[in-house]
Amino acid sequence: MSSSPLVVLFMLGVGIYVAHLWWTDLQAHRQGKPTSGGLPGARPTRSTAMVIAVVGSLVILAGETWGEIHLGLTAEQSEITVLFGCYTLVAAVIEEIIFRGFIVVPEARGRAAVWGGVFGASIVFALIHPFLWEWDDGTLTWTLGAKGWFSTGAVFASSLWFYTVRFMPANPSRSLLPCFAAHAAKNLGVFAIKAAQGFVVGLW
Template sequence: MNDQPILLILMIAVGLYTFNLWREDCKNAQAGKPSPSALPGATPASAKACIIAALGALVILIAETWGELRLGLSDQQSKITVLFGIYTLIAAFIEELIFRGFIVIENKGRALRWAGVAMASVLFAALHPFLWKWEDGVFAWTFSAKGWFSTAAVFASSLWFYTVRFASFNPHRSLLPCIVAHATKNMGVILIKGAQGFVVGLF
């Protein structure tokens, strides 16, 4: 998507619009007037919950970066533009709303909830294009050590984001700590790519 700036700008705009709707629902919940049609997880969360969520995401990112360096995979990173980097920060919200918001099993017991978390995390990881690509209308598998490693890192991240959603330090099941964790990890990826020379151009 690096080479499709118009599409990226459109998706950023849609993401910001949806985030504003979620934020308004969250403000109503904080005011004690929750909307019956509120978006999932539009509830308040403490600063402590957000900090714990972000720190966990950073631990995963550090482990991922260390692993890439140890395995000699860091030079196989994809290149991104600044615009694409901005999109990934907005995508953090959209992905959290879809996966940690809508794709959850509630009120069916802990075993079924975490089975659903595992399956949703497999789907979440598989949707990231590390083991496949779509170019010029052609789909192809791209199995590689880097692809498997990055997919595993995304799977681990998804498990953490779900854990944050249902953790005791997030009693209102707010999506805010999940969003903060996801955006923190994505920002870290952008900074690491920039330091290693994989951010190329504005758009």
Template sequence: MTDSPWLTLALIAGGGYFTFLWWQDFSAQRAGKPNPGALPGATPTTWLAVIVAVLGGLLIVAAETWGELRLGIADEQSQVTVLFCLYTLLAAVIEEIIFRGFIVPAESRGRATLLGGVFAASLVFALAHPFLWSWGDEGLTLNFGTKGWFSTAAVFVSSLWFYYVRFMSANSSRSLLPCFAAHGAKNLAVIIIKAAQGFVVGWF
């Protein structure tokens, strides 16, 4: 996490702004007045799609938590603040717009192209999370321990799930709402578990 509360606040403000823009496009689409330049996936979907997405996200968190306990790496989690927890909830929206919206668009041509794009984007998504690496005063540090590989694999699986709910048949409109719901539910569950284990420290 970032050590600067001001940077975290700036990221929260940016996340809130793009969430607002997406919601405007979504509201216009739902009102029958779609915006030609709308952000991706700003379309309604079914409750079934949202519920399935959330259940899958929670199942991934449960499996990840169980795996950390079995491997004896639960105590190697990073500490976070309440402010950073708020940022992670908004980050779920921004990351979905970027990765599930722009990087692998709904208009991907051909099943092979779509699957290849999903795999490659999920790999980038997983490696972008600082589990196998960290950046500090001494520059780049690589962390190739069990915790680093396990957490990176969990993010990779999560990304595959988020892509699945974007393109599953229950989400025929290719809405990003199931992706937001799955990612947000997963991040919220992680926050609750971290708090229960004593890894949420301070407000900012």
């Protein structure tokens, strides 16, 4: 993601627009008039599923934070702005629609096919996050140190959890709402921890 505030604002707007489209499809489903060809997982779910999703994400975040502290990796965290922190909340919606909505679907043939897809997609999801690499001024640089591998592993674990909350029995409608809640809780928690540790640097 570019550090340019204008780029971040643009992506924030895109995320809000996509979230609006998904919410519109959800409301149509609640009214008994599901949208033909609507966005995936736009269905209501149980409050229990939402609670499980959020608690699980916070447990993963707690483990990640504990690991960074005990491995001495805290000082290697990246700095972010408040604007970028806001973007990560709507980015969670886009990422969930793509990865938990389109890439692995409940209609896949057989349990093995679903969970094979989950592991494969989670590897891709972890690798596209810039922890083992960085792109700066048109140059790709590999960052294969302990922090890069640890953070990539944490993203992989989070992805497995986001898939779990979509397919778990507590979410029989296979709604993406628990996925949104889990992902947003994780990203909000990361922002709060960065702020507490001094890695939030300015508004934009």
